[in-house]
Amino acid sequence: MRLARRYLAVHLPFWAAEHLRQSRPDLPADTPLALWARQGARRLLVALDHQAAAAGLEPGQALADAEALLPDLQVLPAMPEASAAGLRDLALWAQRFTPISAALPPDGLLLDITGCDHLFGGEAALLAQLTANLAEAGLSAQGAIASAAASAMALARVRRDAPIIAAGSEEKAVAPLPLGTALRLPCAMVEDLARLGLRVIGDVLRQPRAPLARRFGAPLLDALDAATGRRAPPITPIAAPPDLSVTRALPEPILTAEAIAALLDRLLVALCARLGRAGLGARRLCLTAWRVDGTEQRLMIGTGAPNRDPAHLARLFAEPMASLAPELGFERFTLHALATDPMGAEGQGALPMGAAPRPDGVLAQLLDRLGQRLRLARPAPQPSHWPEKQWRAAAPHEAPIATPPGWGVRAAPVLLRRRPEVVEVTASASAAPIALRWRGRVYPLTRAEGPLRLEPEWWHGGALPPARDYHRVQLASGERLWLCHAGGRWVVQGDLP
Amino acid sequence: MTAADPPSARSAALARLRDTLAGLTTRAPAGGAGASIPVFADTSLIGAGLVRGALHEVCAATPGSGVAFAAILLARCGGQVLWISTEQESNLVWPPGLIPFGLAPENLILARAARWPEALWAMEEALRCPALGGAVLMAGAGQGLDLTATRRLHLAAEAGGVFGLLLRPDGTAGASAARTRWHIAPLSSDAAPRWRLTLLRQRGGAPAGPWNVSFEATTGSLRLEAGSA
Numbered sequence: 001m002r003l004a005r006r007y008l009a010v011h012l013p014f015w016a017a018e019h020l021r022q023s024r025p026d027l028p029a030d031t032p033l034a035l036w037a038r039q040g041a042r043r044l045l046v047a048l049d050h051q052a053a054a055a056g057l058e059p060g061q062a063l064a065d066a067e068a069l070l071p072d073l074q075v076l077p078a079m080p081e082a083s084a085a086g087l088r089d090l091a092l093w094a095q096r097f098t099p100i101s102a103a104l105p106p107d108g109l110l111l112d113i114t115g116c117d118h119l120f121g122g123e124a125a126l127l128a129q130l131t132a133n134l135a136e137a138g139l140s141a142q143g144a145i146a147s148a149a150a151s152a153m154a155l156a157r158v159r160r161d162a163p164i165i166a167a168g169s170e171e172k173a174v175a176p177l178p179l180g181t182a183l184r185l186p187c188a189m190v191e192d193l194a195r196l197g198l199r200v201i202g203d204v205l206r207q208p209r210a211p212l213a214r215r216f217g218a219p220l221l222d223a224l225d226a227a228t229g230r231r232a233p234p235i236t237p238i239a240a241p242p243d244l245s246v247t248r249a250l251p252e253p254i255l256t257a258e259a260i261a262a263l264l265d266r267l268l269v270a271l272c273a274r275l276g277r278a279g280l281g282a283r284r285l286c287l288t289a290w291r292v293d294g295t296e297q298r299l300m301i302g303t304g305a306p307n308r309d310p311a312h313l314a315r316l317f318a319e320p321m322a323s324l325a326p327e328l329g330f331e332r333f334t335l336h337a338l339a340t341d342p343m344g345a346e347g348q349g350a351l352p353m354g355a356a357p358r359p360d361g362v363l364a365q366l367l368d369r370l371g372q373r374l375r376l377a378r379p380a381p382q383p384s385h386w387p388e389k390q391w392r393a394a395a396p397h398e399a400p401i402a403t404p405p406g407w408g409v410r411a412a413p414v415l416l417r418r419r420p421e422v423v424e425v426t427a428s429a430s431a432a433p434i435a436l437r438w439r440g441r442v443y444p445l446t447r448a449e450g451p452l453r454l455e456p457e458w459w460h461g462g463a464l465p466p467a468r469d470y471h472r473v474q475l476a477s478g479e480r481l482w483l484c485h486a487g488g489r490w491v492v493q494g495d496l497p
Numbered sequence: 498m499t500a501a502d503p504p505s506a507r508s509a510a511l512a513r514l515r516d517t518l519a520g521l522t523t524r525a526p527a528g529g530a531g532a533s534i535p536v537f538a539d540t541s542l543i544g545a546g547l548v549r550g551a552l553h554e555v556c557a558a559t560p561g562s563g564v565a566f567a568a569i570l571l572a573r574c575g576g577q578v579l580w581i582s583t584e585q586e587s588n589l590v591w592p593p594g595l596i597p598f599g600l601a602p603e604n605l606i607l608a609r610a611a612r613w614p615e616a617l618w619a620m621e622e623a624l625r626c627p628a629l630g631g632a633v634l635m636a637g638a639g640q641g642l643d644l645t646a647t648r649r650l651h652l653a654a655e656a657g658g659v660f661g662l663l664l665r666p667d668g669t670a671g672a673s674a675a676r677t678r679w680h681i682a683p684l685s686s687d688a689a690p691r692w693r694l695t696l697l698r699q700r701g702g703a704p705a706g707p708w709n710v711s712f713e714a715t716t717g718s719l720r721l722e723a724g725s726a
Binding site: 363367369381387391474495496 | 559564588592603712
């Protein structure tokens with residue numbers, strides 16, 4: 001016979017508010033707290049703490065009404081992403097009780113405790129310890145244990161006495177539970193069921209299934225079947241993030257560059273093996289070295305594309321390694337992957353021995369090496385017609401952005417001054433430049449073309465700079481310059497070919 | 498060889514000697530025969546073009562003409578191009594302006610070094626990387642680029658098979674290990690850019706030029722003006 005699985009469900013009735021309170025210790029503890037969210041034009045309460053709930057507030061109430069009812073209420077905007085992330089962290093913490101735990105947003109935890117309870121002195125003791133630990137952290141929790149995940153969850157949502165239901169008696173246990181809170185059915189469905197006189201789960205279970213399915217559709221029957229344990233929908237356990245740091249403590253402090261490099265190689269091989277198992281590639285690595293006098297030194301490197309090739313990463317470390325000051329020696333090293341990206345198996349070991357690596361891989365490695373010391377950029381077009389804003393610096397490892405046809409060909413200097421040089425220009429009656437005083441000398445112009453007028457980008461709003469008139473001029477030497485006339489000032493802004 | 502030899506026999510012997518010398522002093526280009534980069538029809542370059550896997554120099558009378566000529570050459574080597582300059586440089590390359598010269602921004606990677614030694618290091622690393630098509634280093638006026646440095650760069654380019662270009666202002670170039678040295682100066686023009694190109698020196702060959710050339714944007718080629726060579 002199959003061992004019946006046992007599930008522990010925890011319902012955190014005030015999770016969002018209590019989680020926010022943990023991150024905001026400045027909030028006074030003795031005043032009620034409510035979180036709101038915007039729904040269309042209205043601001044509605046979405047989460048409460050126990051004091052606000054005790055004062056009679058309810059989720060779904062208008063924020064203005066709640067503030068009128070309870071003048072000392074503190075209100076804050078809800079942060080659903082932060083609260084979901086917090087719940088995932090809590091599910092990870094719960095893995096101290098069992099290896100399989102799941103977060104059920106918005107406010108539930110589910111633990112598969114099959115075979116784990118004896119380690120804590122039985123199911124009741126495990127549940128008591130879990131709720132006690134949560135209470136220490138300032139979280140109200142109600143728990144329940146049953147052999148079906150959804151039954152345990154339904155019980156946890158309604159009953160505060162930490163019920164433990166033996167395998168097979170779930171149906172009897174959930175029968176008296178109210179439909180709305182226990183099953184989280186949509187409000188409209190609960191109202192329709194109530195109109196038919198069906199208020200608790202047992203009422204619905206006694207009805208014939210076919211008409212129920214016709215009237216309310218499959219979701220109601222699915223929820224019922226899950227809650228009574230007839231069907232067990234799968235749960236998605238949370239996986240602990242891989243530990244991406246390696247530490248070596250040394251019996252004897254080391255101080256020569258060769259010894260440190262050899263140790264770094266060992267650390268890199270170990271870390272890259274971990275990265276490989278996790279299907280990740282490193283983007284940012286930090287090497288921390290502890291010296292015998294208790295101080296620590298850190299070296300950071302970054303890669304443009306995810307990488308887990310120890311030889312390549314060691315080359316990137318070669319440059320910053322020179323700045324380590326061992327003095328009396330280092331006794332402990334930690335290598336930590338601070339940032340990682342998913343990386344498939346291709347390109348790593350997939351090639352037969354001795355085959356040449358792909359050229360773009362070689363280029364990526366070159367860019368990584370150069371990127372440690374130089375600023376690299378790939379020009380990417382920008383929607384602007386002002387020359388200095390026409391392109392932006394994109395990351396060199398990004399795929400190049402296709403150039404729109406006709407981009408930049410109207411003006412076409414080849415060099416742009418970082419700081420435009422102010423010059424004096426003698427202009428004719430028609431405002432065409434005739435001569436140029438530049439770097440203390442006067443140059444007659446043999447040719448002048450223009451003006452090309454660029455209007456400021458008024459669609460961005462704000463204070464507008466003056467419009468610019470661009471002239472292409474040619475000196476007697478043949479040198480061609482790109483002059484800009486704006487706001488009564490002439491500047492050399494660039495060089496033409 | 499004596500003074501009595503006829504002139505044709507003497508020039509044939511000279512050419513033979515020159516070929517032998519070229520074979521001794523330089524290695525064969527990494528990419529084979531199709532690897533040289535044509536400049537324009539009828540230059541007196543050995544091998545009918547600029548050799549890939551070597552260092553070349555362009556001395557520019559004006560910054561604009563030098564950058565344009567560099568862009569034309571780099572566009573012809575194909576593949577990704579690394580454009581290295583230092584923070585001290587007062588001019589920034591304007592990528593859209595290089596499109597008419599055939600160098601697409603998709604193929605361009607700009608690198609800016611805080612100090613000159615880092616720019617030199619980056620150039621050497623880049624020239625050793627066969628995944629690049631070409632690399633250009635913009636050298637300012639007061640930056641140390643002696644025979645040793647250029648020799649290092651040339652050896653790196655030979656090892657990686659990458660087309661290396663040094664862009665220097667006029668009058669700063671001293672001794673150098675570059676394969677060729679070009680001079681470019683602008684000529685007055687009504688429409689398309691015109692330049693005066695001079696091959697100041699080439700290893701294993703004679704200086705040549707000057708040529709008056711104009712750039713034809715429609716075909717992307719340098720056109721030699723009649724009667725200028």
